[in-house]
Amino acid sequence: MLLFGGTFDPVHFAHLNMAEQCLEHFGGKTLFFMPNRVPAHKQASGIDNADKLAMLKLAIAAEPRFAIDERELHRSGPSYSLLSLQELRSELNASGQAQEPILFLLGMDSFNSFDSWYQWRDILELCHLVVYQRPDEHLSPSPQLQAYLNQHQCNQGSALESKQAGLVYFLAGPQRAVSSTLVRERLQRGELCEDLIPAAVSQYIRDKRLYMAS
């Protein structure tokens, strides 16, 4: 299964682009966006999670292969990926899909700090990582993450199908210089963001007056 965890505050074109590239590359049936409720490593902007979810739904509406996994929105406490992956793995086991690999999509900046995630080594017992390039972000792992990479990086996407978890694959594709921070900053200045986010999301933000200076 293809899983894309994020804060999505708000979702933007770079998220949609990397999700699309991941689906195309791995020929998956469905890619699940998994929005977090309490980001483990960054300050939340204060947006209501119901709005975050509504924007995500609007952004993916046109792509039937995109879906949303809402589990982190229903859990209190920090949205540790480990907890979600443990649940997903149990669900796959219970439905007779014990051998199914989980591919967790993340950007290069997230990967560079991956060894600061809660029990990161345990995460890699549960899923593979698919790392997407991000403009101006180069691979810069700590020595311990580099050591993991030396053992577990794979250069063939097809290898990820041969085991359930534990490999790291760098997925190349078109990059987009967009961040949620940039979107929020521009909205605060009262600027339009239709080059950065889908029109329906932009309309929702306008209607609900989100991210605007008070």
Ligand SMILES: Nc1ncnc2c1ncn2[C@@H]1O[C@H](COP(=O)(O)OP(=O)(O)OP(=O)(O)O)[C@@H](O)[C@H]1O
């Ligand atoms: N432009 C991008 N290129 C590649 N990966 C990206 C890009 N934007 C976000 N990602 C990745 O998508 C995942 C979810 O990102 P997130 O929702 O935090 O968006 P963000 O734009 O990084 O947000 P913020 O600016 O608020 O930090 C992360 O793994 C992040 O690395």
Ligand SMILES: O=C(O)c1ccc[n+]([C@@H]2O[C@H](COP(=O)([O-])O)[C@@H](O)[C@H]2O)c1
């Ligand atoms: O589990 C952790 O400790 C952890 C630390 C940092 C990030 N994550 C997850 O990584 C994904 C991308 O994070 P972010 O902050 O870039 O949106 C998202 O699903 C986060 O919940 C998870």
